[in-house]
Amino acid sequence: MTLMAMLALIISSTLVYSAPLIFTSIGGTFSERAGVVNVGLEGIMGMGAFAAVVFNLTFAGTLGAATPWLGLLAGAVVGLLFSLLHAVATVTLRADHVISGTVINLMAPALGVFLIKVLYGKGQTAPIAQDFGYASVPGLSKIPFLGQLFFEKTSGPAWLAILVAVISWYIIFKTKFGLRLRSVGENPQAADTLGLSVARLRYSGVMISGLLGGVGGAVVAQSISLNYSASTIVGQGFMAMAAMIFGRWNPIGALFASLFFGLSQSLAVVGAQLPGLNTIPSIWLQIAPYILTIIVLVFFFGKTRAPKADGVNYIKAA
Amino acid sequence: MTTQKNSLSVALFSVLFGLIIGAIIMLVFGYNPIAGYMALLGSAFGSMQDIGGVLTQMTPLILTALGFTVAQTAGFFNIGLSGQALAGWVGAVWYSLSFPDMPVYLMIPSALIIGAGLGALAGAIPGWLRAQFGASEVIVTIMMNYILLFLGNNILQNTMSKGIKESAETTKQVGANASLQMKWLTDLTQGSSISAGIFISLIMIVVVWFIMTKTTLGFEIRAVGLNPDAAKYAGMSAKRNAVVAMAISGGLAGLAGTIEGLGNYLNFFTQNGSPAIGFDGMAVALLGGGSYLGILGAAAILSILKIGGLGMPMSSGVPFELVDIVTASIIFFVGASYLIKLMQARIKAMDEKAAQTTKAKKLATVGSTNDSNQKDGE
Numbered sequence: 001m002t003l004m005a006m007l008a009l010i011i012s013s014t015l016v017y018s019a020p021l022i023f024t025s026i027g028g029t030f031s032e033r034a035g036v037v038n039v040g041l042e043g044i045m046g047m048g049a050f051a052a053v054v055f056n057l058t059f060a061g062t063l064g065a066a067t068p069w070l071g072l073l074a075g076a077v078v079g080l081l082f083s084l085l086h087a088v089a090t091v092t093l094r095a096d097h098v099i100s101g102t103v104i105n106l107m108a109p110a111l112g113v114f115l116i117k118v119l120y121g122k123g124q125t126a127p128i129a130q131d132f133g134y135a136s137v138p139g140l141s142k143i144p145f146l147g148q149l150f151f152e153k154t155s156g157p158a159w160l161a162i163l164v165a166v167i168s169w170y171i172i173f174k175t176k177f178g179l180r181l182r183s184v185g186e187n188p189q190a191a192d193t194l195g196l197s198v199a200r201l202r203y204s205g206v207m208i209s210g211l212l213g214g215v216g217g218a219v220v221a222q223s224i225s226l227n228y229s230a231s232t233i234v235g236q237g238f239m240a241m242a243a244m245i246f247g248r249w250n251p252i253g254a255l256f257a258s259l260f261f262g263l264s265q266s267l268a269v270v271g272a273q274l275p276g277l278n279t280i281p282s283i284w285l286q287i288a289p290y291i292l293t294i295i296v297l298v299f300f301f302g303k304t305r306a307p308k309a310d311g312v313n314y315i316k317a318a
Numbered sequence: 319m320t321t322q323k324n325s326l327s328v329a330l331f332s333v334l335f336g337l338i339i340g341a342i343i344m345l346v347f348g349y350n351p352i353a354g355y356m357a358l359l360g361s362a363f364g365s366m367q368d369i370g371g372v373l374t375q376m377t378p379l380i381l382t383a384l385g386f387t388v389a390q391t392a393g394f395f396n397i398g399l400s401g402q403a404l405a406g407w408v409g410a411v412w413y414s415l416s417f418p419d420m421p422v423y424l425m426i427p428s429a430l431i432i433g434a435g436l437g438a439l440a441g442a443i444p445g446w447l448r449a450q451f452g453a454s455e456v457i458v459t460i461m462m463n464y465i466l467l468f469l470g471n472n473i474l475q476n477t478m479s480k481g482i483k484e485s486a487e488t489t490k491q492v493g494a495n496a497s498l499q500m501k502w503l504t505d506l507t508q509g510s511s512i513s514a515g516i517f518i519s520l521i522m523i524v525v526v527w528f529i530m531t532k533t534t535l536g537f538e539i540r541a542v543g544l545n546p547d548a549a550k551y552a553g554m555s556a557k558r559n560a561v562v563a564m565a566i567s568g569g570l571a572g573l574a575g576t577i578e579g580l581g582n583y584l585n586f587f588t589q590n591g592s593p594a595i596g597f598d599g600m601a602v603a604l605l606g607g608g609s610y611l612g613i614l615g616a617a618a619i620l621s622i623l624k625i626g627g628l629g630m631p632m633s634s635g636v637p638f639e640l641v642d643i644v645t646a647s648i649i650f651f652v653g654a655s656y657l658i659k660l661m662q663a664r665i666k667a668m669d670e671k672a673a674q675t676t677k678a679k680k681l682a683t684v685g686s687t688n689d690s691n692q693k694d695g696e
Contacts, residue, residue: 039456085650093654098395098456099604103650106597110642117637118347231591238460245454283472290461297453 004148006274010263011149012134013270015158016223018262020045020216022161024240025247025254026168027212032249033172034205035185037311039101040086041213042237043108047082048075048217050112053125053228056221060129067130068222072157072215079214080207082108087206091199094313105237109230116228124229132156132223157219161255164212168251181205185307188314198314216240235290239265242293246300249307257296264289327662328655329605329612333619336648340640354636361629362622370507373516374582375621378403378574380519382599383606383613384526385441385570390603391530392563393543394445398459399571400596401466402440404589406433406572407579408470411489411586414496415482422495429496430518430576437572438565440466445564449557455564463592471588487588498581513581520614522570527610529566539563571596598624601649620645 024041031038038044055074060067082104089100113123120126134153141151172178183191184201192198217233225232239261246260247253268285271277277285341351362368382399389396396402410433414425444458475486484490498513530536541549542559550556574595579586602620606612627641651658 089650089654094656095650095653099649099653102397102597102600103646103653106601106649107643107646110639110646114343114637114639114643117639234591235460235464238457242457242461245457281476283468283476287465287468290464293461294447294453294458297457298447298451 008149008153009270009273010266012154013266014259014263015155016262017265017269018259019155019158019161019223020219020236021240021243021258021261022158022165022216022255023212023219024216024237025243025258026161026165026251027209027216028241028244029168029172029247029249029251029254030181030212031205031209032244032310033178033185033307034181034202035188035307035309035312035314036087036090036202036206037097037101038083038086038206038209038213039098039241040083040104040108040237041101041209041216041240042233042235043101043104043106044079044083044086044210044213045217045220045237045240046108046112046233048079048214049221049225049232050108050115050217050228051075051078051214052218052221053128053232054115054119056128056130057125063130065130068128068132069156071222072218075214075216075218075221076211077214079212079217080210083206083210083213086210087203090313091202091206094315097311097313109233112228113230125227127227128222130222131226132219155223157223161219161258165251165255172251177204182307184314185309188309188312192314192316198316202314213237213240239289239293242297245306246296248305260296261289261293264292325607326612328652328658329607329616331658332605332648332651332655335651336644339647340644343640343643344636349634349636353634354630354640357630357632357634357636358623358626358641360626360633362626364629365508366506367508367510368625370503370510370512371625372618372621373507374510374512375624376617377513377515377519377581378578378595379599379602379617379621380613381522381570381574381577382595383602383617384522384610385567385574386600386603387606387608387610387613388526388530388539388563388570389441389567390608391543392539392560393546394448394455394560394564394567396441396444396459396564396567396571397456397600398441398444398462398568398596399574399599400592400594401459401463402437402568402571403575403578403593403595404463404466404470405436405440406575407593408473408575408586409433409436409572410576411492411579412473412478412482414492414580415478415489418493418495420495425495426498426580429580430573433576433579434569434573437575438569441568441571442561442565445561446557449560463596467589467592470586474586474588484585489585489587491584492580496580497584498577499584511582511584513577515577515581518573518577522573523610523614526566526570535562571599574599598645601645604649604652607652 024045028038028041052071052075055071056067063070086100086104089095090097116125117123132155135156136153137151137159141147172181180196181201184196184198188198220236221228221232243257243261244254246257267277268288271285344351344354362372382403385399386396410429413432414429440462444455444462447453447458448455474489478489482490498515500514503512538554538559541554542556546556598620602613602616605616623641623645627638630636630640631638
């Protein structure tokens with residue numbers, strides 16, 4: 001294998017595995033910037049994956065190649081609806097954020113598999129007919145060298161995710177909505193005094209995390225697993241949370257952290273094809289992403305600062 | 319996170335609401351909820367074997383729930399119970415298969431200690447990482463679940479010698495010197511896989527209750543959980559107590575896994591995911607509301623759901639996953655206990671208002687408004 005081919009393989013598989021993490025970690029950023037810890041990202045991704053697969057299986061015949069992209073929308077809508085459970089529990093019913101998030105994680109695979117059994121009569125779906133596969137970005141792929149590495153046979157959703165990261169950074173740090181969102185995550189009392197609705201802003205933060213988490217799950221289902229079962233989402237949601245922390249609650253930081261985790265995940269998959277890595281027992285490549293997550297948390301958590309009122313319920317004085 | 323103490327009524331209402339949600343889902347998807355729940359009860363209590371099954375299910379859940387509670391008391395949310403249990407399970411089975419000729423009075427205590435010890439180690443690591451570096455134990459324990467899952471499967475598939483394996487995916491059964499099953503219990507429950515583990519679990523409820531409420535160690539763990547700064551000021555080491563609490567928590571989960579290995583399954587086999595006993599144990603602890611007796615009751619309720627759920631697809635066509643949805647809903651209502659407390663406060667307020675109006679009519683004077691009711695929700 002030539003160096004060029006190796007680089008192209010690593011880059012394209014990194015982008016494939018990063019895309020869901022980018023979407024979801026940015027979702028988590030919105031939620032936590034508003035002061036709601038969202039441990040339920042894993043479950044939200046699961047519901048997004050479920051919705052995308054059902055949509056894909058149902059409409060692939062009529063919609064053709066556009067199906068996976070519309071499947072992202074299906075994942076987004078279902079993810080958003082599912083995240084309302086977390087919003088109602090934490091914002092309105094004052095539940096502990098970690099407990100509520102855990103409920104989301106317990107509920108999602110149970111509900112997903114239950115519905116799959118009701119719809120298809122078995123515990124996992126058939127493979128989807130239309131997946132993202134690899135596409136070339138028109139125009140950009142003609143750039144010499146770089147075009148071949150980054151834009152030829154690449155992952156479409158990954159480039160969409162990078163775009164979303166930039167837009168999210170703008171929204172959180174440069175718009176009025178972003179300022180308000182951050183203020184309820186830092187100091188809800190002050191925000192309330194100034195006439196902002198803490199509850200409404202926190203709901204929107206959680207709902208955006210549901211939307212993006214649903215998209216993240218839909219990406220996993222339609223570019224990696226290609227079907228839905230209880231084991232479609234195995235830890236990507238938690239990895240996205242770690243990426244969010246590593247990225248210091250900043251969408252651009254989350255983007256780079258996700259690319260880093262995507263690289264380590266993809267090495268576990270393509271490592272066997274790469275000279276040097278193929279001598280390492282596969283178990284080490286398999287557990288490397290999880291060990292890296294822990295290492296990153298250990299060395300970076302102390303240096304980062306979560307939004308001040310993250311995970312703290314705001315109870316308005318009666 | 320502070321320890322959440324629930325009243326019994328919150329737990330009972332949560333179970334009721336969870337079952338109602340389950341019934342609504344069954345109705346929506348065209349199943350008969352009465353038939354569904356009858357099938358559930360039938361397969362949980364239909365025979366002595368079913369009851370044995372419920373007790374077998376309760377055994378590890380009590381231990382993992384105790385583990386969760388100890389960690390929660392120290393201010394930790396231990397989601398890593400599954401991985402810690404798996405560590406104990408693999409370790410204890412591997413150990414007992416490696417020494418088939420060890421006499422039973424040496425084998426069983428040493429296997430239990432090894433299993434619990436491995437779980438304790440797996441629990442102490444995230445405890446130390448948070449105490450020392452501030453790394454969130456929620457994420458670290460979840461990552462460790464995956465690491466331990468892959469390592470456990472890898473040890474089975476690539477490290478264990480061929481001599482102790484039945485196939486590439488399963489170990490041989492542990493010998494009579496390591497089995498926790500007891501003939502009279504097996505006979506009484508018509509061949510269910512109940513074992514002496516249930517007695518170990520019941521004893522551990524008392525032991526953990528004693529340690530946590532009657533000893534200096536327990537007092538320190540509680541103090542650190544309630545207010546680390548105050549505990550430090552009083553001369554207690556927050557770091558040491560954090561690690562000890564997480565080690566006890568992981569040790570209990572490891573013991574649960576050991577009993578799964580030496581009492582329930584009698585072997586270890588390739589796992590597709592982290593053992594459910596970890597997450598279910600967490601649900602038991604949350605439903606039990608931090609009370610040791612509550613854990614026993616909650617373990618019974620969730621085990622009845624689990625074992626009963628196994629019979630639902632056969633006789634009523636309802637997919638097994640329904641009981642997991644019900645369990646998650648129950649925990650939702652436990653978590654959102656504010657809802658239930660608010661309802662109770664509203665009802666109480668209405669009662670008192672009614673009482674006041676009658677009183678007011680009698681005295682023909684205006685009763686003072688009752689402010690205290692609004693604060694009851696807290």
